[in-house]
Amino acid sequence: MAGKYGVPTDPDYPKRLAEFEARIARGEKIEPGDWMPEEYRRQLIRMISQHAHSEVVGMLPEGAWITRAPTLKRKMILIAKVQDEAGHGQYLYHAAETLGITREAMLEALLSGKAKYSSIFNYPTLTWADIGTIGWLVDGAAIKNQTMLAQCSYGPYSRAMVRICAEETFHHKQGKEMVLLYAKGSPKQRQMAQDAINRWWWPALMMMGPHDQDSPHTPLLMRWGIKTKTNDQVRQEFINEHAPEILEAGLSIPDPQLRYDPQSGNWLHGPIHWDEFWQVVNGNGPMNKERLAARRKAHQEGAWVREALEAYAAKQQKAAVAV
Amino acid sequence: MKPEVKEALIAKLTALADDEVILAQRNSEWVGHAPILEEDIALANLTQDELGHAQIWYGLRQALDGADPDRLVFFREASEFRNAELLELPRGDWAFTMLRQFLFDLYESLWLEAAQRSLYPPLAQAAGKILREERFHLQHSRAWVERLGLGTEESHRRLQEALDFQWGYAQQLFVPIPGEALLVAEGLLPDLETVKARWLEYATQRLQQSGLKLPINPGYQPADRSHHTEHLWSLLAEMQSTARWDPQAQVW
Numbered sequence: 001m002a003g004k005y006g007v008p009t010d011p012d013y014p015k016r017l018a019e020f021e022a023r024i025a026r027g028e029k030i031e032p033g034d035w036m037p038e039e040y041r042r043q044l045i046r047m048i049s050q051h052a053h054s055e056v057v058g059m060l061p062e063g064a065w066i067t068r069a070p071t072l073k074r075k076m077i078l079i080a081k082v083q084d085e086a087g088h089g090q091y092l093y094h095a096a097e098t099l100g101i102t103r104e105a106m107l108e109a110l111l112s113g114k115a116k117y118s119s120i121f122n123y124p125t126l127t128w129a130d131i132g133t134i135g136w137l138v139d140g141a142a143i144k145n146q147t148m149l150a151q152c153s154y155g156p157y158s159r160a161m162v163r164i165c166a167e168e169t170f171h172h173k174q175g176k177e178m179v180l181l182y183a184k185g186s187p188k189q190r191q192m193a194q195d196a197i198n199r200w201w202w203p204a205l206m207m208m209g210p211h212d213q214d215s216p217h218t219p220l221l222m223r224w225g226i227k228t229k230t231n232d233q234v235r236q237e238f239i240n241e242h243a244p245e246i247l248e249a250g251l252s253i254p255d256p257q258l259r260y261d262p263q264s265g266n267w268l269h270g271p272i273h274w275d276e277f278w279q280v281v282n283g284n285g286p287m288n289k290e291r292l293a294a295r296r297k298a299h300q301e302g303a304w305v306r307e308a309l310e311a312y313a314a315k316q317q318k319a320a321v322a323v
Numbered sequence: 324m325k326p327e328v329k330e331a332l333i334a335k336l337t338a339l340a341d342d343e344v345i346l347a348q349r350n351s352e353w354v355g356h357a358p359i360l361e362e363d364i365a366l367a368n369l370t371q372d373e374l375g376h377a378q379i380w381y382g383l384r385q386a387l388d389g390a391d392p393d394r395l396v397f398f399r400e401a402s403e404f405r406n407a408e409l410l411e412l413p414r415g416d417w418a419f420t421m422l423r424q425f426l427f428d429l430y431e432s433l434w435l436e437a438a439q440r441s442l443y444p445p446l447a448q449a450a451g452k453i454l455r456e457e458r459f460h461l462q463h464s465r466a467w468v469e470r471l472g473l474g475t476e477e478s479h480r481r482l483q484e485a486l487d488f489q490w491g492y493a494q495q496l497f498v499p500i501p502g503e504a505l506l507v508a509e510g511l512l513p514d515l516e517t518v519k520a521r522w523l524e525y526a527t528q529r530l531q532q533s534g535l536k537l538p539i540n541p542g543y544q545p546a547d548r549s550h551h552t553e554h555l556w557s558l559l560a561e562m563q564s565t566a567r568w569d570p571q572a573q574v575w
Contacts (some may be wrong), residue, residue: 067561068565080371189569308474311478
C-alpha cells in the first residue's frame, strides 16, 4: 500500500499525476487501491463525509414530524424517507471508508463540530408543510448536485450517488405532490404552503454553495473530475426547473427580481444573502447548536448500548473459542 | 354474522389496530436518535411494519362498519382508544424499548399463529400475512434482550429494571375485551389463556437465558383496555395535532 496516496515531494509524483489525470480525462473511474494524489483523497473524504453527515443530521428536522404526520399514509411515507436518509448515511460512510478513514473518526469529527454538514439542516421545520417543501426544494436541490456527482471520477462515490439519486427522486416527487395538494387546499393549508416556500427558497439556492468566483475548491475538483459542473451551473438548473413549477401552482417566490430571460432560457435570480449563508456555515444558524446537541445526546445516551454490544460479542467469541 | 358477534369483532379489531398504532408512535420517536445508525434504520422499518399492520386491522374493521382508519387514529379521544397500557408508556431508554418490543412481539407472534386458524377468513389471512413480518421483529428484539442481558453490568441492570417495571403491564395483553369469549366460542379468535400459557413459558425461558430474574411481585396490572396511563393524552395530542389543526382541510 506504500505510496498509494501521492504527495508532490515523491520523486515520481509528476509522472504518476500525469497518468492519473489522463485516466480521468479518458473517463475512467478511480477505484480504492488505485494510486491517487493525497489531495484528491483528502478532498473526497471531506466531501463524502460531509455528505454522510448531512444525511444523518438531515434525519432530525424531518424526523421531528413523524409523530405529527396527519394521516397514516403520510406517516409511513415520512418514516420511509427518514429511513432512506439513514441508509444513505450508512452507504456514504462506507464509501468514505474505502479511502482509509473509519466511521468512528468521521463521527468524532461531526460531534466535535469540526466536520461540516449541509447548512440547510440548520433551519427549523416550523409546520407540516415544511416536510413537503423539504422534499420538493431541498431534495430537488440535492438531486441536481448528486446527479452531477454521479458522474464523478471516484468509483465508490459515483455508484453511491446513482443509487441515492434514485431514492431522492422518489422523495422529490412525494414532496412536490404534497405542496401542490396544499396549494389548492383549504385557506390555512395554502397559507402554510406559501409560508414554507418563503422560508425554504433562499436556503435551497444556497445549498449549491458560493458563487463560482468565491468557491476556492472548484477548479481543482473539476480538474480531477470530482465535480463536473460549477456551483452556479447547478444552481441555475435547479431554478430553471423549480421556479416555473412553483409559480404554476399559484404560489409566489420570495425574490422580487426573479425573471425569465428568453435569450438564455434561464430564470435569473436576485442577489443571494451570502452573509446569512456564512453565518449558518460558521455555526450561527437558528438550529446549529440544537442539531449538534441532538446528535451528541443520542451518541452519549447510546454509549452504554454500544459497550454492551461489544462486551456481548467478546463473550460470544470467547465461548466459541472454548468450544 | 350475528349483530353481537359483529360488534365484538369490531371492538377486537380496533384493539389490535390501536396496539400497533400506539407502539409505532413510541418507536418512531427513536428514529434519528438511536444508539447506532443501523438501529435508526431498524426502528424505522419496525414502525412502518406496525403501521402497516394497523392499516390491515383497521381495514378489516372498515369492511364491517365503514369506519375510516384515519378518523379513528386522528380524531378519537384518549378514552376511546383500546390499546394496552404497556404500549403507551414513554419510550424510556434502549433497554426499556427493546424489552417492551420483545414482550409484545412474542405475544403477537403466538397470538397470530393461533389466529391463522380463525373461522373468519379475512382475519385468518391477515394473521398469516402479519406473522411473516412479526417473526423478524421477534428475532430482532429477542437478540437485543440477549445482548443487553448478557452484555455489561449496566446493560443488565437497565434491562432488569425494565422487566421489573413492565412485567405487570404485559399481563394486560391477555385480558379479554368485552365479548371476546363469544368470538372464541364461535371459533373466530384464539383463546387468550392458551396463548398466555405459551407466552409465559417462552418468555420465562428466554429472559432467564438472558440472565434476568422474573419479578416476584409483578406490580400493577392494568385491568381492561378502557384503562389508560396519564401518558396517552399527551401522546395523542402530539399525534393528532396536525390532523386537527385545520377543521376545513379536506385532504392531507
